[in-house]
Amino acid sequence: MIETKPPFDHPANALALEIFRLNGALIKFGDALVKPLGLTSARWQVLGSIAHGGGTFPVARLADNMGLARQSVQRIVDELADSGLVGFAPNPAHKRAKLVVMTPRGEDVFEKASALWLPVADALLTWLDAHRLQQTTENLAALRARLEDHDRSSE
Amino acid sequence: MIETKPPFDHPANALALEIFRLNGALIKFGDALVKPLGLTSARWQVLGSIAHGGGTFPVARLADNMGLARQSVQRIVDELADSGLVGFAPNPAHKRAKLVVMTPRGEDVFEKASALWLPVADALLTWLDAHRLQQTTENLAALRARLEDHDRSSE
DNA sequence: GCCAAAATGGTAACATGCTGTCAATATGCG
DNA sequence: CGCATATTGACAGCATGTTACCATTTTGGC
Known part of the structure; x- marks a missing residue:
């Protein structure tokens, strides 16, 4: 017999495992989606973050927004710069922290990626209506806020 | 003005971004939690998968269960074996695919990790009751199933 | 029984994230 | 002004995931 004692079958564990699996599935899906454009999930996400800020953010700010370390985003940004x-x-406010902006080619590629993604995003809404989807997002954000609080308080 | 046109503000995007952030937060939290035991999030997860199967799974099966590539789990298992x-x-069913089992030390460490995690998991239930948490997990699992279908169908 | 296909393990190359450390630049307080 | 602190960029090293490829073992159709 396979024993399944607490906390092994805890509902929080099921959620955590699902987060890990979904994270992997999203990255894999995104990689396949934007591969024809010469992008990867990571580069696409960074482009999205740049677009979000409208080209008014330095690397450190992009990283904060994405919840990543500065160095991780820096490397991707450097590669995107190499690719033009x-x-x-x-x-104007900082001599060293230059603003990251998209080139015309970058904007073109990002628009094409958005066009590829839109029908999939809409399909997700068909599978799970917008209300439930937003509620799910809010629940996850609430849990993350608590986890990060817990982290900070034990430093 | 910062433009925010569709699909940029799509509810599916908000969910995807939150998944990426929560994934990172969980790994970071787990790393800190089990560091005193000489574990990392990844090794802890593999131990959990082994415990789940009760020592009746070879590496490839563990990987399937975790939604990871065989090779990723293989490397972690090899390191866990080096650490004893x-x-x-x-x-009995396969000469080459040996079963991965915990040593007494492994069981001891895993039990200690479970003891560290239990209060946190319970706290998560305080922040978001079990019903909502399970519903959130189900929603995510449903979306992942659709994404993976989409993936397979376009192969 | 035999051979093709699938499953499994092993190894290597690479992408993406992390931490640690140092230098350069802003910022704020005396 | 001058100095402590925070922010930012750059670089190195490492952990964890991926894909690609090959060898071995098992399985299944002929």
């Missing part, structure tokens, strides 16, 4: 998809604009 | 936390038992 992003460039750097002088930052 | 797991071992291999002969598989």
